[in-house]
Amino acid sequence: MDVQSWTLVLVIISFSIYIGIAIWSRASSTSDFYIAGGHVPALANGLATAADWMSAASFLGMAGLLSFTGYDGSVYLMGWTGGYVLLALLLAPYLRKFGKFTVPDFIGDRYYSNITRTVAVVCALLVSFTYVAGQMRGVGLVFSRFLEVPINTGVMIGMIIVLFYAVLGGMKGITYTQVAQYCVLIFAFMVPAIFISIQMTGNPIPQLGMGAEVLGEEISLLDKL
Known part of the structure; x- marks a missing residue:
C-alpha cells in the first residue's frame, strides 16, 4: 500500500479505538457525565490533561509560532504550560x-x-469559543x-x-479517550525529536542533543539555533 492508504488505515484504527473507548465508558449518571464519577485515577487524569496540552494548539500552533519567531516564541510556550499548572493548583482542588x-x-x-456567576459564564464562553x-x-x-479533503x-x-464520543461518554468517556490520545500524541512528539537529534548531533536523546555539538561543525546545537 502507498503512504496515503497506510495513513487512512491508521486514522480509521485510531478513531475506532477512541469511539470504542467512549462506548465502553459511556456515562450512566449525571456525575459520570460531568466529573467522570469522581473515580478517575490520578495517572489517567494526568495523561488526559497532558493530551489536552498536546492538542492542535500545541502540536501545530506552538510549533509554527516557534518556527516563525524563534526563541521569542518560547514565552508563549511557558505561559501556555504555566496556565495549566496554575489551574491545577489554584482552581481544580x-x-x-x-x-x-462548572466554574x-x-x-x-x-x-x-x-453577577459573578454571569461574568464567569461570559468569560468561559468567550475563552471556550476562541x-x-x-x-x-x-x-x-x-x-x-x-x-485529502477540503479543510x-x-x-x-x-x-x-x-461530538459522538463526547455526548455518549461525557467526561468519563472524554477522559479515557484522552488517555488513548496521549499515547498517540507522545509518540508523535517523540519520534521526530529523536530522529532530528540523531541526524544533527548523533545523540538519540533530544534533551542531551540540545547541548551537544552539531555533526561536522564545532558549534553546539543551542548556539546554532
Missing part, C-alpha cells in the same frame, strides 16, 4: 471540594453573587492533509467524531 460541576457554579456560590475555533481549524487542517470538510468530520 476547590472546584472538587465544593462539589460543583461559574463554583464562583457564584463562592462569592454569593449571581479555543475551540483554533482547535477545530487545526483538526480540519490535519484531516485535509491526511484524507471545511475536515472540520466537519472532526466535529462529528468528537
Whole structure:
C-alpha cells in the first residue's frame, strides 16, 4: 500500500479505538457525565490533561509560532504550560471540594453573587469559543492533509467524531479517550525529536542533543539555533 492508504488505515484504527473507548465508558449518571464519577485515577487524569496540552494548539500552533519567531516564541510556550499548572493548583482542588460541576457554579456560590456567576459564564464562553475555533481549524487542517479533503470538510468530520464520543461518554468517556490520545500524541512528539537529534548531533536523546555539538561543525546545537 502507498503512504496515503497506510495513513487512512491508521486514522480509521485510531478513531475506532477512541469511539470504542467512549462506548465502553459511556456515562450512566449525571456525575459520570460531568466529573467522570469522581473515580478517575490520578495517572489517567494526568495523561488526559497532558493530551489536552498536546492538542492542535500545541502540536501545530506552538510549533509554527516557534518556527516563525524563534526563541521569542518560547514565552508563549511557558505561559501556555504555566496556565495549566496554575489551574491545577489554584482552581481544580476547590472546584472538587465544593462539589460543583462548572466554574461559574463554583464562583457564584463562592462569592454569593449571581453577577459573578454571569461574568464567569461570559468569560468561559468567550475563552471556550476562541479555543475551540483554533482547535477545530487545526483538526480540519490535519484531516485535509491526511484524507485529502477540503479543510471545511475536515472540520466537519472532526466535529462529528468528537461530538459522538463526547455526548455518549461525557467526561468519563472524554477522559479515557484522552488517555488513548496521549499515547498517540507522545509518540508523535517523540519520534521526530529523536530522529532530528540523531541526524544533527548523533545523540538519540533530544534533551542531551540540545547541548551537544552539531555533526561536522564545532558549534553546539543551542548556539546554532
